[in-house]
Amino acid sequence: MPAFSRRDFLKLSALVPAGLAFFPLVSRLVNQRSFRQGKSGVPENIFIILFDAMSARNLSVYGYPRATTPNFTRFAERATVYHSHYSAGNFTTPGTTSLLTGLYPWTHRAINEAGLVTRKLAGDNIFRAMGNQYKRVAFAQNIWANFIVNQFNSDIDIRLAPGSFSLAQAIFGQWFQNDIGAGYRSFDDFLFKVDSAPASLVFGTPERLFYLDQATKMESAYHKQYPKGLPHSVNYPIYYRLEDVFNGVIATIKKLSTPSFAYIHMWPPHAPYRPNRNFLSKFNADGYQAVAKPIHPLSDNRKPQSDLDARRVVYDGYIANIDFEFGRLLDAFEQAGILDKSVIVLTADHGEMFERGEDGHDTPLMYDPILHIPLIIAAPGQQSRVDIFDPTNSVDVLPTLLHLAGLPIPAWSEGRLLPGLGGETDPQRSTFSVEAKLNPASAPLKMATIAMRKGPYKLIHYMGYGNGFSDAYEMYNLDDDLEEMNDLYQSEPAVASPLKEELLSNLDASNSHFRG
Amino acid sequence: MSIRNRIPPFKQILAVYGIITLIVFDWTIIWFYWKLPSWLFFLNLGDIATVFAYSMATNLLESLLVLCIPVALTIVLPKRWFADLFVSMASALVIAGLGYTIYVALTVGGLQGYPGALVHSFPVVAILIIFFAFLAGRIPILRKAFEILADRATIFSYIFFPIGIISLVIVIIRNIF
Numbered sequence: 001m002p003a004f005s006r007r008d009f010l011k012l013s014a015l016v017p018a019g020l021a022f023f024p025l026v027s028r029l030v031n032q033r034s035f036r037q038g039k040s041g042v043p044e045n046i047f048i049i050l051f052d053a054m055s056a057r058n059l060s061v062y063g064y065p066r067a068t069t070p071n072f073t074r075f076a077e078r079a080t081v082y083h084s085h086y087s088a089g090n091f092t093t094p095g096t097t098s099l100l101t102g103l104y105p106w107t108h109r110a111i112n113e114a115g116l117v118t119r120k121l122a123g124d125n126i127f128r129a130m131g132n133q134y135k136r137v138a139f140a141q142n143i144w145a146n147f148i149v150n151q152f153n154s155d156i157d158i159r160l161a162p163g164s165f166s167l168a169q170a171i172f173g174q175w176f177q178n179d180i181g182a183g184y185r186s187f188d189d190f191l192f193k194v195d196s197a198p199a200s201l202v203f204g205t206p207e208r209l210f211y212l213d214q215a216t217k218m219e220s221a222y223h224k225q226y227p228k229g230l231p232h233s234v235n236y237p238i239y240y241r242l243e244d245v246f247n248g249v250i251a252t253i254k255k256l257s258t259p260s261f262a263y264i265h266m267w268p269p270h271a272p273y274r275p276n277r278n279f280l281s282k283f284n285a286d287g288y289q290a291v292a293k294p295i296h297p298l299s300d301n302r303k304p305q306s307d308l309d310a311r312r313v314v315y316d317g318y319i320a321n322i323d324f325e326f327g328r329l330l331d332a333f334e335q336a337g338i339l340d341k342s343v344i345v346l347t348a349d350h351g352e353m354f355e356r357g358e359d360g361h362d363t364p365l366m367y368d369p370i371l372h373i374p375l376i377i378a379a380p381g382q383q384s385r386v387d388i389f390d391p392t393n394s395v396d397v398l399p400t401l402l403h404l405a406g407l408p409i410p411a412w413s414e415g416r417l418l419p420g421l422g423g424e425t426d427p428q429r430s431t432f433s434v435e436a437k438l439n440p441a442s443a444p445l446k447m448a449t450i451a452m453r454k455g456p457y458k459l460i461h462y463m464g465y466g467n468g469f470s471d472a473y474e475m476y477n478l479d480d481d482l483e484e485m486n487d488l489y490q491s492e493p494a495v496a497s498p499l500k501e502e503l504l505s506n507l508d509a510s511n512s513h514f515r516g
Numbered sequence: 517m518s519i520r521n522r523i524p525p526f527k528q529i530l531a532v533y534g535i536i537t538l539i540v541f542d543w544t545i546i547w548f549y550w551k552l553p554s555w556l557f558f559l560n561l562g563d564i565a566t567v568f569a570y571s572m573a574t575n576l577l578e579s580l581l582v583l584c585i586p587v588a589l590t591i592v593l594p595k596r597w598f599a600d601l602f603v604s605m606a607s608a609l610v611i612a613g614l615g616y617t618i619y620v621a622l623t624v625g626g627l628q629g630y631p632g633a634l635v636h637s638f639p640v641v642a643i644l645i646i647f648f649a650f651l652a653g654r655i656p657i658l659r660k661a662f663e664i665l666a667d668r669a670t671i672f673s674y675i676f677f678p679i680g681i682i683s684l685v686i687v688i689i690r691n692i693f
Contacts (some may be wrong), residue, residue: 109558110558111558112554112557112558113554114554114558115557115558116558116559119560176691178690178691178692178693179566179687179690179691182563182566182567182570182690183570185559185563185566185567186566186567186570186571186574187570190547190548190551190567190571191544191570191571191574195626196547196625196626197547197621197622197624197625198621198624198625199543199544199547199548199551199571200544200571200574200575200578201539201540201543201544201578201614201617201618201621202540202578202579202581202582202614202617203574203577203578204621205617205620205621205624208621208624209620209624209630209631209635212624212627212628212629212630212631213630215628215629215630216629216630219629439557440556440557440558441557441558442558
């Protein structure tokens with residue numbers, strides 16, 4: 001062995017400053033490697049926490065002027081933040097299904113309100129793809145999301161009842177564990193359906209009175225805490241306090257054995273917006289003024305801007321309330337060491353809009369507030385923030401989580417690996433969002449709105465509507481025009497034409513499976 | 517007199533049950549047809565038939581529960597008060613009672629809060645319904661009208677009861693296997 005001379009020592013010493021200079025970079029690379037692979041190669045747990053109707057445009061973590069989400073920002077400091085993440089649909093059914101199947105709505109066909117995945121594709125879901133090495137858990141407070149989860153029931157190990165953690169509830173489908181899809185459909189979406197007269201006259205009517213009595217008592221008991229009323233679902237008879245639901249989710253996840261995969265679909269901040277008293281007036285008269293936009297010809301509500309601004313204030317307060325509870329969840333996960341061994345996904349099924357006369361998301365419109373949703377993914381032990389600005393879509397979540405779990409990505413998935421978590425950057429990639437609730441699920445799409453995002457451009461195609469929208473297009477450059485005020489479709493045909501061609505080609509390919 | 521002897525003849529029970537099934541099953545079927553167009557967008561015929569089976573099985577249990585009320589009254593009330601006029605009085609009772617239930621169902625359909633005034637009026641409405649049933653037994657033209665109606669409604673017992681039984685069997689089988 002050669003002797004280590006004084007000269008060798010001095011040569012090596014010269015490398016020390018250079019090593020120190022490169023330490024942050026090296027550390028970051030090592031850190032990224034560790035969160036991609038985990039200590040044992042794969043993350044021990046994967047938890048998706050989804051908030052219904054949460055628009056990224058109203059979250060301060062994405063640059064919204066109101067400080068709605070300080071805890072999301074805290075979470076983002078140790079996560080990968082996707083800045084141009086789009087839902088594949090503009091309401092619960094298509095948005096949730098695309099997340100859970102990695103398929104676009106024109107493929108999975110859960111496009112109608114309370115709709116279902118095409119039967120032959122029901123096996124193509126994230127629960128089955130995760131395999132039984134994971135304890136697979138699902139909880140959905142939204143009946144439409146629950147219908148989708150019901151289709152995957154044989155691939156789920158633990159189903160939390162939709163009324164779990166509620167103060168008042170009257171849900172019956174869960175009694176029929178061997179026929180759960182039919183149970184929920186028959187009782188909770190028909191015989192005892194909450195937003196119409198009960199189709200069951202003799203059982204349904206007293207049951208409704210009993211439920212309303214319970215709900216009214218709870219509203220009264222918690223009126224001081226929730227002056228605007230208790231949070232509740234509008235398609236499931238459940239009344240709850242945000243803190244109870246978050247406490248329930250925390251306790252459930254803490255109790256899960258490792259490895260586990262959980263899909264937690266929370267109803268808030270979906271309307272009715274019910275922040276507690278600490279957040280109800282948080283943004284009243286704060287001077288923020290959203291950009292006023294003209295009423296769209298396809299707007300059903302046609303609400304004046306002042307009404308929309310007032311609704312936005314309450315919605316923002318509700319988001320701040322949710323963020324506060326999420327902060328508690330984050331603390332609890334941190335204390336329990338869950339963050340160190342789990343992938344945590346924070347996302348939404350679709351957004352919410354307060355512009356162009358529309359309030360909510362029951363609309364054929366596909367502007368960014370309704371499609372642009374949060375996606376923040378913390379990998380095990382991740383310590384630094386990574387920001388990704390490439391357009392991504394909810395169909396990308398399934399392949400990415402499977403990749404992180406060290407599992408093969410199924411050929412049927414239409415999504416890609418997310419950049420920063422195994423995927424490559426591709427700013428020119430096209431992603432799609434489909435709104436076709438008035439179209440039969442088993443027929444070619446004839447009445448629909450399709451939005452395509454590619455690079456900085458977003459092309460929106462309306463088809464089959466009246467009011468001059470039987471075959472109409474809009475195009476926006478989101479780099480220059482984030483508020484989508486300047487329609488470039490007519491003025492930039494050189495850009496619009498290839499985008500239109502690509503959109504129609506994809507539409508035609510999807511429709512070809514459903515023609516006679 | 518034994519309880520068995522106090523129970524009205526089967527034919528009379530069937531007539532009153534016909535009226536009950538006519539209201540209870542038809543109420544659900546009307547809502548079913550109201551939902552059907554949207555279901556046809558995304559449910560297959562098997563799914564729709566399953567919802568129908570659950571609905572009819574529920575209706576069967578509902579109708580039998582409602583039938584228990586007039587039958588129980590024949591047992592607890594003096595024979596000449598109720599049992600002797602069973603068809604007319606029981607028919608009037610179930611028509612008025614279920615009619616009021618329909619009114620309540622339609623009222624609470626879109627409510628978010630508890631309808632306190634409606635509930636507090638229940639005793640008064642119950643007295644009015646009982647009075648109406650009393651009149652139906654005592655006023656000859658009313659009595660005759662309800663007897664004719666019940667007689668013609670008997671056919672619905674033969675239609676809906678078997679449908680309910682078959683549906684119940686389907687529901688049980690689906691939940692066992």
